[in-house]
Amino acid sequence: DYKKDDSFSNRGMSFEDDIQESNEYYRVHEKAVIHKKPTPLQIVNVHYPHRSAAVVTEAYFQKPSTTDFNGVYKGLYIDFEAKETRNKTSFPLKNFHAHQIEHMKSVLSQQGIVFVLLHFRIHQEIYLVPGSCFIEWFDNKDQARKSIPKKEIEKNGIPVSTGYLPKIDYLAALDKWLHNQ
Amino acid sequence: DYKKDDSFSNRGMSFEDDIQESNEYYRVHEKAVIHKKPTPLQIVNVHYPHRSAAVVTEAYFQKPSTTDFNGVYKGLYIDFEAKETRNKTSFPLKNFHAHQIEHMKSVLSQQGIVFVLLHFRIHQEIYLVPGSCFIEWFDNKDQARKSIPKKEIEKNGIPVSTGYLPKIDYLAALDKWLHNQ
Numbered sequence: 001d002y003k004k005d006d007s008f009s010n011r012g013m014s015f016e017d018d019i020q021e022s023n024e025y026y027r028v029h030e031k032a033v034i035h036k037k038p039t040p041l042q043i044v045n046v047h048y049p050h051r052s053a054a055v056v057t058e059a060y061f062q063k064p065s066t067t068d069f070n071g072v073y074k075g076l077y078i079d080f081e082a083k084e085t086r087n088k089t090s091f092p093l094k095n096f097h098a099h100q101i102e103h104m105k106s107v108l109s110q111q112g113i114v115f116v117l118l119h120f121r122i123h124q125e126i127y128l129v130p131g132s133c134f135i136e137w138f139d140n141k142d143q144a145r146k147s148i149p150k151k152e153i154e155k156n157g158i159p160v161s162t163g164y165l166p167k168i169d170y171l172a173a174l175d176k177w178l179h180n181q
Numbered sequence: 182d183y184k185k186d187d188s189f190s191n192r193g194m195s196f197e198d199d200i201q202e203s204n205e206y207y208r209v210h211e212k213a214v215i216h217k218k219p220t221p222l223q224i225v226n227v228h229y230p231h232r233s234a235a236v237v238t239e240a241y242f243q244k245p246s247t248t249d250f251n252g253v254y255k256g257l258y259i260d261f262e263a264k265e266t267r268n269k270t271s272f273p274l275k276n277f278h279a280h281q282i283e284h285m286k287s288v289l290s291q292q293g294i295v296f297v298l299l300h301f302r303i304h305q306e307i308y309l310v311p312g313s314c315f316i317e318w319f320d321n322k323d324q325a326r327k328s329i330p331k332k333e334i335e336k337n338g339i340p341v342s343t344g345y346l347p348k349i350d351y352l353a354a355l356d357k358w359l360h361n362q
């Protein structure tokens with residue numbers, strides 16, 4: 001069921017880098033146009049040296065108000081968050097901020113497609129999990145579980161194949177999901 | 182034909198700020214989910230002071246590889262660039278980078294909706310101009326014009342009403358455009 005090859009492994013590349021390489025593959029092959037949003041920074045001071053490029057000398061990281069990636073695939077609005085965990089048996093919900101979940105709800109209410117790419121680093125397995133699942137898990141987290149068992153992710157998610165080109169073929173998993181809906 | 186009121190004017194607010202306020206209005210009223218992408222910065226040095234927030238102490242501005250804004254509206258992928266000029270009679274094409282035009286082409290090939298919100302600051306007029314027009318103008322700029330006469334913008338664009346809430350009602354102009362297609 002779960003397919004992977006040696007080219008997807010821990011070579012110092014981050015999960016997000018691998019996704020960005022896959023996005024680049026999709027873009028060049030005209031399969032989809034999906035980009036990572038830059039890290040939001042609050043810029044406080046900029047220095048303008050004579051004859052050279054402006055330098056930001058003081059800035060602070062801001063919490064992103066949305067998810068990591070968005071774009072367009074066959075006319076569909078695509079929006080997703082990439083998360084990874086070193087946990088072996090579950091995914092802790094504290095990895096999500098409330099505003100990310102709010103953003104996912106807003107996207108759904110506009111009929112966008114929203115999901116989470118979830119990487120179990122130790123197992124080297126990636127699942128595409130519908131955003132609606134995470135919304136439900138997150139909204140019930142005070143009453144119910146603080147983390148989601150891997151078995152539950154496997155039940156609700158679609159396994160994402162990894163390989164050489166693209167490294168993380170999440171559009172193939174998305175096609176399966178859309179086909180079964 | 183062209184409607185505006187006093188609340189849209191030069192009060193130190195930038196055109197992009199006014200668009201972001203309008204996006205916030207659309208989001209809260211569940212009309213659309215559209216965000217500005219953060220300015221991309223190449224972070225070179227980060228300082229981690231004891232007991233306080235990390236400070237970026239050296240970073241450089243990078244050229245954005247896409248447009249300013251994107252999101253979802255009634256299931257449609259929306260992508261646009263905001264531009265303004267103090268020119269009275271034309272819009273200089275040098276305001277566009279080649280990679281922005283490439284991005285617009287890619288979005289069109291994925292059946293996304295792409296346009297430019299063009300602000301003539303002196304006239305206080307805004308037009309929603311289909312991306313396909315700018316692609317054509319830009320691709321012919323060596324053979325033809327280096328700037329686009331305002332009359333040509335008026336002919337191809339849809340006037341955007343400005344007011345109190347939302348300040349820049351570009352979705353109303355978009356509806357008109359989509360309706361006439």
Ligand SMILES: [Mg+2]
Pocket residue numbers: 068081082083
């Ligand atoms: Mg993430």
Ligand SMILES: [Mg+2]
Pocket residue numbers: 249262263264
């Ligand atoms: Mg701009």
